[in-house]
Amino acid sequence: MARDEGRGRIALVTGGASGIGLATAGVLAERGWRVVIADINEAPARAAATTLGAEALALDVTDEQATEAAFDDIEARLGPVEALVANAGLIQPGAPPERLPLQEFDRVIAVNLRGAYISCVAAGRRMAPRGRGGIVVTGSVTASRTAPLHAYAPSKAAVVHMAACLAAEWGRSGVRVNAVSPGYVATPPLRAAMERGLRDPRLLTKAAPLGRLVEPEEIGAGVAFLLSDHASAITGINLPIDAGWLAGAHLTTYGGMPPAR
Numbered sequence: 658m659a660r661d662e663g664r665g666r667i668a669l670v671t672g673g674a675s676g677i678g679l680a681t682a683g684v685l686a687e688r689g690w691r692v693v694i695a696d697i698n699e700a701p702a703r704a705a706a707t708t709l710g711a712e713a714l715a716l717d718v719t720d721e722q723a724t725e726a727a728f729d730d731i732e733a734r735l736g737p738v739e740a741l742v743a744n745a746g747l748i749q750p751g752a753p754p755e756r757l758p759l760q761e762f763d764r765v766i767a768v769n770l771r772g773a774y775i776s777c778v779a780a781g782r783r784m785a786p787r788g789r790g791g792i793v794v795t796g797s798v799t800a801s802r803t804a805p806l807h808a809y810a811p812s813k814a815a816v817v818h819m820a821a822c823l824a825a826e827w828g829r830s831g832v833r834v835n836a837v838s839p840g841y842v843a844t845p846p847l848r849a850a851m852e853r854g855l856r857d858p859r860l861l862t863k864a865a866p867l868g869r870l871v872e873p874e875e876i877g878a879g880v881a882f883l884l885s886d887h888a889s890a891i892t893g894i895n896l897p898i899d900a901g902w903l904a905g906a907h908l909t910t911y912g913g914m915p916p917a918r
């Protein structure tokens with residue numbers, strides 16, 4: 658791991674006050690990025706920033722004007738934003754489509770897709786004329802497999818495809834855009850669902866060949882790699898970080914995971 662990977666350059670992490678975003682902010686700070694945490698939840702964003710030696714700002718990623726103003730403010734005070742982690746997102750309680758209120762569908766799409774798009778455009782419109790920049794959006798394994806999450810899973814499939822579209826758009830301008838797709842990570846919303854008996858940890862790990870959940874820092878490590886010069890020829894990809902879940906899910910058809918030898 659290169660501690661000077663970031664070389665003091667600015668990385669903005671949306672949804673950086675909790676879970677995967679918080680861990681990613683930590684990994685990036687450790688690797689020499691100057692991190693700015695942008696989150697709708699201001700108090701934990703400020704607390705995290707103090708711990709990490711980062712900056713914090715309150716931002717609702719669904720608000721285009723506020724997002725553009727936040728980028729203007731950061732660039733005026735600190736310098737060019739060279740990396741964006743468009744990570745802010747909501748999970749959705751499982752519900753059959755007949756019972757999923759349309760307001761809930763709209764809320765999930767507004768943050769997970771529209772909000773990520775707004776952040777990416779704000780970053781790209783500044784990075785492209787400068788001829789460099791890196792963007793990573795947070796997808797999900799549910800982007801590639803079905804789940805009874807009829808707003809969340811399509812929002813994540815769209816955001817992964819959006820990353821590829823933007824990679825094609827800005828490639829000639831030196832801006833790389835990729836997605837990571839986490840498997841199951843015990844962040845506060847998933848932990849709360851497990852505690853309320855809505856998700857069974859045994860089932861979450863059963864289809865993963867590695868037989869465990871993913872640690873938030875393992876997502877951060879993948880994001881840091883994609884933003885680093887080690888990934889200088891990588892753009893438009895979706896990197897699953899899922900303890901093998903995408904590879905293993907189908908084995909339930911054959912009676913489950915082969916035992917450890």
Ligand SMILES: NC(=O)c1ccc[n+]([C@@H]2O[C@H](COP(=O)([O-])OP(=O)(O)OC[C@H]3O[C@@H](n4cnc5c(N)ncnc54)[C@H](O)[C@@H]3O)[C@@H](O)[C@H]2O)c1
Nearest residue numbers: 672675676677696697698717718745746797839841842844
């Ligand atoms: N935890 C998992 O298993 C898992 C799996 C796959 C993908 N993901 C994705 O990872 C990302 C982070 O999820 P997490 O599990 O760490 O959840 P989390 O709730 O711990 O973190 C999400 C953060 O986003 C912030 N946020 C929510 N709406 C926002 C908005 N409108 N503007 C700005 N910030 C906003 C929240 O305040 C919170 O700090 C999400 O995009 C989620 O869909 C999580």
